[in-house]
Amino acid sequence: MVRPSTWKGHLRFAAERVEWEKEEDKKKIIQRLFGSESGEEKSLKGRIYFFPTFFEEEAKRDVITPLKRDTRTPVSGPISIEIMKSKAEGEFYLLYIPYPKEKDLREEEVKEDLKFLAEALKLMFYTYGFSAKKTSGFGVIEKLKEDNIEVHPGDKKDVFSILYTRVNNNVNHSV
Template structure:
């Protein structure tokens, strides 16, 4: 037997008590809408929780292998961000919304899942211009094929929560040949341009593998900086990224925190203003 916590909090009117002339509206008006509203009410109680408990801190590096690096980037969306939550429905203006954004189950906040970050960053990494690109990608993200030495990736991803309210947006799909509407408008829940978020990424050079060399750490971090630049500024990290969704405004130096701090120069390619006097720290 399956017990639904949210459903248990909703008082559902018996179908026989419902106006039989409106049988088609029963499911939506008597079941789905009250359930969704109760769910939002309960989730709103969790929105005041400190989301930073989910993230690593500088002092955590003391317990990790030498060469570990923590990256925190505070960003502002240049283009909207959207994602598709297959298993949920959401209510906007008392109407069922068919394309809801992914939300955290605990806080109810719109979020970018760790797996989403990993997928989009790997997509960008595969487009970095580098001679030993495949080798570095396998070190960072883990090997994909069974033919290679199976290694767990050196990157650890964390969720990003948007504390601002999502908005409703409309897109109209166009035919590729005529650029005329292919079908009617599609309503989507998005985080609008100007929304802010925090990106956390942890680099841990372990397991090292049988061919490990210290110089790999420097190679990994420089490659990672290039991949981050492509993901944030060129390809984005959103569904609909071919339309430019999920790119960010140019970062300033104060938007990026790197620990240990002597590694920050490696990521200076992400700043709008470069400090050429900062050494790479490798």
């Protein structure tokens, strides 16, 4: 299972790496989508909500031990992780709710959010992955099919076409 908080963390990681025209605009979009970071003065709820992903196959268990880069000694005790086989399938659900639904909400802002979100999803799925071993190339996907992507309302689906118009040849198939 992939928890909603895990999805949010991996997508936020990818969102920070999206190339955007103005860095200031990018920060505003990230705050609108993900909400305020803890400790910020003005608390703001994010516009995207995540749901857990379950896999049909049973996950294998593995253990990793984080090491200090300079001494190569353990930083902390071992961490138990779940590993899914290559080609395992699960369903990813994300809900975008633009708010506040008053005079402050602009259609242009929604379009900007969705375009940015599509870019961040592309980076998460095809480049950075969504696993504890993502720096080793695990957790990336090969290809999404257009039939498998649902966007409501349907007139917004073209924004997400970048997710199903490419194949990822950098997938690490080892288990």
